[in-house]
Amino acid sequence: MNASLRLELSRGFVIAGAILYIPANILPVMTMTVAGDVEHLTVLGGVEELYDSGLWPIAGVVFLASILVPFLKLLSLAWILLLDGSEHYRPHRTKLHHMLHQIGTWSMIDIYLLAVLAAVGQLGVLASVQAEVGGFFFAAMLLCTIFATDLYKPEMIWNNEPTGPTS
Numbered sequence: 001m002n003a004s005l006r007l008e009l010s011r012g013f014v015i016a017g018a019i020l021y022i023p024a025n026i027l028p029v030m031t032m033t034v035a036g037d038v039e040h041l042t043v044l045g046g047v048e049e050l051y052d053s054g055l056w057p058i059a060g061v062v063f064l065a066s067i068l069v070p071f072l073k074l075l076s077l078a079w080i081l082l083l084d085g086s087e088h089y090r091p092h093r094t095k096l097h098h099m100l101h102q103i104g105t106w107s108m109i110d111i112y113l114l115a116v117l118a119a120v121g122q123l124g125v126l127a128s129v130q131a132e133v134g135g136f137f138f139a140a141m142l143l144c145t146i147f148a149t150d151l152y153k154p155e156m157i158w159n160n161e162p163t164g165p166t167s
Contacts, residue, residue: 017144
């Protein structure tokens with residue numbers, strides 16, 4: 001696959017990820033039922049629930065891993081792609097790309113934990129957890145960041161010419 005196609009696909013995945021970020025954070029990712037009390041939780045709602053339960057360190061970790069890190073990944077990828085063909089900040093962009101690639105291997109841990117919680121959280125009439133559509137958007141957004149990072153290779157940062165189409 002040539003560099004121009006890689007750049008365009010990567011940009012498309014970043015744009016798609018940014019669009020998917022909105023429903024991933026607005027729509028419920030799970031429905032939790034405890035003793036007949038049904039609660040639809042968004043990612044932020046889950047953070048608030050953990051915080052209100054006195055589990056503020058876990059709430060902080062979930063906020064960082066599920067809200068802040070995906071946003072920063074999208075922002076970082078957009079910055080790297082925006083500067084394609086530029087000599088500015090090449091070493092920084094290369095290090096950032098490497099870091100994003102490393103983070104990408106752990107990105108789906110949130111979805112894995114939701115799946116495990118939904119699978120083991122079935123306690124009949126006492127309690128249950130059910131995955132919701134927001135989890136699908138969240139997973140799709142994470143996949144977009146993983147694909148965008150994998151498509152745009154670090155050596156493309158060091159090209160002297162922009163790899164995208166010229167006008």
